[in-house]
Amino acid sequence: MNRDLSVGLPVRGLAARYAEAALYHNYNDIDVYIEDTAEGYRKLYAIVLARLFSADGIALDRVFPLGSRGQVLKAARKDDGCGRKSLFIVDGDLYLLGGEYEDIPESVFVLPRYCIENFLIDSSAILRVLYEDAPEMDMDELKIKCDFEGWFSSSRENLKELFVWFAVSHSLAAGIQTVSMRYQAICKNGDGDVDSLKVRLVVDEISRDLSVRFGQEAVSSALESVRQKVDESSCFITNYVSAKDFVLPLLLIRGRAVSGSKAANLNLKVRVARVCSLHGLDPIVERVRRLAAA
Template sequence: MAERSTSSKSARSVLLEDFNEIDVYVEDTSVETKKLYTIILNKATNSKYSIESVLPLGNSKSVIDEWKKHKGINDGRKKVFIIDGDFYLINEDINEVINDDKISDLTGLYILPKYCIENFLIDESALISLIHDDDPIQNHSQISENLNFQEWVVENEEQLYNLFILYSIIIKFKLGIQNVQFGVGKLCTDSSGVVCKTKIQNRIDDLKSEITAKISINLEQEIKIRKEKLHLAENKLLKFVSGKDYLFPLLKSRIKSKHKFNPDQASFKIRLAKNCSFNEIQNVFDNIIS
């Protein structure tokens, strides 16, 4: 049933041929996905190809499976298959997901260089502009001072990065332990948009116990390997922590605590996309199936 459903979603590309110069397949199926991706991809590539919509398939496996089907087919349509950076960015095990035989040619498959598409929307200037549009009193500098975006990043980064390192190990070894689905609200004590250090540490301690109870590994060594590999990476919070599940809820909580501003999730993302720059993914169409 799942396979037929994915195939049905993929077949919709035929209906979009008159509107799209390139077929774009993505994971997320939330209500705003099509519009959000259309805005982002057109901005990122300076409208290199005309894109009116994208094709959401559900998850990375569905996108990868569909990519495999089209990889060797030349039907005259340009195609790109986009998956979230997810924990591939920490574990670097994309080939384990793609194929046990280690496919080396990834033509047409694009892995986002951040955890998910929402991570690209967490931009200080865009946030300040958005709040400014809805605030009849405060100017940009006052909003910037209240939001204190850099402080928010610093106060959350180490805590959440350490937590997501453990999540990546859970995913790597397929341990079946709840990870990103554990709501970030459970890790907070107030509406400041900053996680509680004590709650994070308790969560980390609990996860370490669960992991070592399920599998015999040198857990501290696994943590060390990942941290050494990624220690030079910039903006760890904004790159490796889920924007959709963790950063967006924290940011909305912070904004609500300082401003009378509470847009629904979908419109919040769309409006941010219109104010962001997406230079980091301007190469998304450099290596497509054509």
């Protein structure tokens, strides 16, 4: 679903946004514009992208949030860049499975996963960060008690079913506010487990609503289309489930319960961003290399 995160923010034209970017021309070799204005998002992006680009000697100190996905696409279409090399990045979101609503400009990079935080779903990195906050526990004990592999195994089918139906709703442009739902709606306990009954209730409600509004044939067709878009060779949770609103909060609930960490989620995510694997982000590196060479 298309999220308008700009509500309540001051209206700023492209000139003002480019003016902000101009302040960092001595620190950024390329101007990167993103869609999300949530707290901490700018820092997460900057950390991950700076790590990515450093091997190529491309400096990046700051990225610039523009607001909603639609605003980023609009800005990319109007971009004059003032001679600067610019890259616009939007989340894969439900568009990965439900399809795009409009053409994507050449200067826009669509993340191959749901959002930037999906690249923080790295059990080893999360354990490494939690280990710093658990002075009385060794790494092997922490790993066994957190049992992230067990969590993924037990959560996979429930989260897949949930986000497949979110994507069906998206593909039908149903307007169901699936993005307003958070992990609390499906969390079972203080260990961050997923409640299969809660997931089933949500899925059944979406299915009934869509069938009434669009007819069973249209819903079945959309469901089949979504399922065909799933890359079965990759981890569904890592690619298609919102890490921001579901996966990371649940994993951190689990990790905090074991380690006793008192750090806020945002603090933990920033620390994970500094050490997580960058696997899966090669396409954006190639895009930036082409931009730098142009």
